Amino acid sequence: xxxxxxxxxxxxxxxxxxxxxxxxxxxxxxxxxxxxxxxxxxxxxxxxxxxxxxxxxxxxxxxxxxxxxxxxxxxxxxxxxxxxxxxxxxxxxxxxxxxxxxxxxxxxxxxxxxxxxxxxxxxxxxxxxxxxxxxxxxxxxxxxxxxxxxxxxxxxxxxxxxxxxxxxxxxxxxxxxxxxxxxxxxxxxxxxxxxxxxxxxxxxxxxxxxxxxxxxxxxxxxxxxxxxxxxxxxxxxxxxxxxxxxxxxxxxxxxxxxxxxxxxxxxxxxxxxxxxxxxxxxxxxxxxxxxxxxxxxxxxxxxxxxxxx
Numbered sequence: 001x002x003x004x005x006x007x008x009x010x011x012x013x014x015x016x017x018x019x020x021x022x023x024x025x026x027x028x029x030x031x032x033x034x035x036x037x038x039x040x041x042x043x044x045x046x047x048x049x050x051x052x053x054x055x056x057x058x059x060x061x062x063x064x065x066x067x068x069x070x071x072x073x074x075x076x077x078x079x080x081x082x083x084x085x086x087x088x089x090x091x092x093x094x095x096x097x098x099x100x101x102x103x104x105x106x107x108x109x110x111x112x113x114x115x116x117x118x119x120x121x122x123x124x125x126x127x128x129x130x131x132x133x134x135x136x137x138x139x140x141x142x143x144x145x146x147x148x149x150x151x152x153x154x155x156x157x158x159x160x161x162x163x164x165x166x167x168x169x170x171x172x173x174x175x176x177x178x179x180x181x182x183x184x185x186x187x188x189x190x191x192x193x194x195x196x197x198x199x200x201x202x203x204x205x206x207x208x209x210x211x212x213x214x215x216x217x218x219x220x221x222x223x224x225x226x227x228x229x230x231x232x233x234x235x236x237x238x239x240x241x242x243x244x245x246x247x248x249x250x251x252x253x254x255x256x257x258x259x260x261x262x263x264x265x266x267x268x269x270x271x272x273x274x275x276x277x278x279x280x281x282x283x284x285x286x287x288x289x290x291x292x293x294x295x296x297x298x299x300x301x302x303x304x305x306x307x308x309x
Contacts, residue, residue: 001024001025001026001060002025002026002027002029002061002062002153002154002185003023003024003025003048003059003060003061003154003185003187004023004024004025004058004059004060005021005022005023005024005044005048005057005058005059005060006022006057006058006059007020007021007022007056007057007058008020008021008022008023008044008047008054008057008058008059009021009054009055009056009057010040010043010047010052010054010055010209011055016208016209017040017043017209018040018043018044018047018054018057018209019040019208019209019210020057020210021040021044021057021206021209021210021211022211023044023204023211023214025185025187025202026185027153027185028180028183028184028185029185029186029201029202030176030180030185030186030188030199030200030201030202031185031186031187031188031200031201031202031203031204032188032189032190032196032197032199032200032202032203032204033045033187033188033189033190033203033204033206034189034190034191034193034196034203034204034205034206034296034300035189035205035206035207035304036207036304039206039207039208039209040206040208040209040210041158041189041206042082042158042189043209044206045079045156045158045187045189047059047066048061048066048077048156048187049077049079049156050066050067050070050073050074050077051079053066053067054066054067061073061076061077061154062076062077062153062154075103075150075152076152076153076154077152077153077154077155077156078146078147078148078150078152078154078155078156079147079155079156079158080140080143080144080147080155080156080157080158080160081143081158082158082159082160082162084136084139084140084142084143087131087132088130088131088132089130090130090131091127091128091129091130091131092118092123092126092127092128092129092131092134092142093114093118093127093128095131095142095146096114096117096118096142096145096146096149097110097114099146099149100113100114100149103149103150105149105150113149114149117145117146117148117149118145120145120148120175120178121141121142121144121145121148121175122141122171122175123138123141123142123145126138135168136163136164136165136168137164137165137167137168137169137171137172138168140160140161140164140168140172141171141172141175143160144157144160144172144175144179148179152184153184153185154184154185154186154187155179155184155185155186155187156187157176157186157187157188157189158189159189159190159191160172160176160188160190161173161190161192161195162190162191169192169195173195173198173199176188176199177199180199188200193295193296193297193300194295194296194297196296197217197295197296200217201216202214202215202216203215203216203217203220203296205220205299205300205303205304207303207304212303212304213303217296220296220299221294221295221296221299223299224294224298224299224302224303228264228265228269228272228291229262229263229264229265229291229292229302230262230263230265230272230275230289230290230291230292231260231261231262231263231288231289231290231291231292232245232260232261232262232263232275232279232286232288232289233259233260233261233286233287233288233289234261234279234284234285234286234287235284235285235286235287236284236285237284238256238259238261240282240284241261241279241282241284242254242256242261244278244279244282244284245261245263245275245278245279248274248275248278250265250266250268250269250274251263251264251265251266251275252264252265252266262292263275272289272291275289276289
């Protein structure tokens, strides 16, 4: 187990940022950490990165305890925050050499390592460019290059694709895939859920400081499917259709979303043909009726709304 938290709790006065978090991540796992703003993602990452102390509970990284053994943890990890500090007077090569020196990498070894990370992050052609002149996407890649200088076992990335244009997001995703192939353990928080689904081996959903789910993409989709939800579009009289459906005994809830009626059925319901029958009997013509497709985005919405128990 390369990362483990036991009853990890962080309070800021009366605000509970993390509430008894139990989380375990295996070596070489790519873990996607998702949740609404303020859910506790960044707090978790900062504690695991030894930048914050927990209020109580325990966090271990690479077998060492945060707080008591933070100096042993730091050489094994790399942390990429969601913002990039300004280094107006440095060029890219100088920036990386500065941090390589901080990691006690010197002489020919420093030149080799800096060259390697520039090549890996596809920034070699920018080695003489001023850091402050780089685009947002290039700065994010440079930030990844910086944390790779000392060849860490674990990478923490907090919203690495935030504010990037589509091309820069794709380039960042491909870089992270390459790091995963290299055997790095990656913990990444992001709101771009479809990209996490392509990249991550496991995901965790957190809300209000509590972990609601951890598992593979297949496991979360399977669990979400255990609660059926049906999409219905009617030709007219949507409000009447809402009332008709909500009154049916096997219907748990009806939501209106972008012209659709999203009908949540009770767990024991296997067949939803009775929905069409009820609408037709009420003389409400149906344009479309189908099961809602399930992916990481729909699973996230159901978990964080409390539809999946």
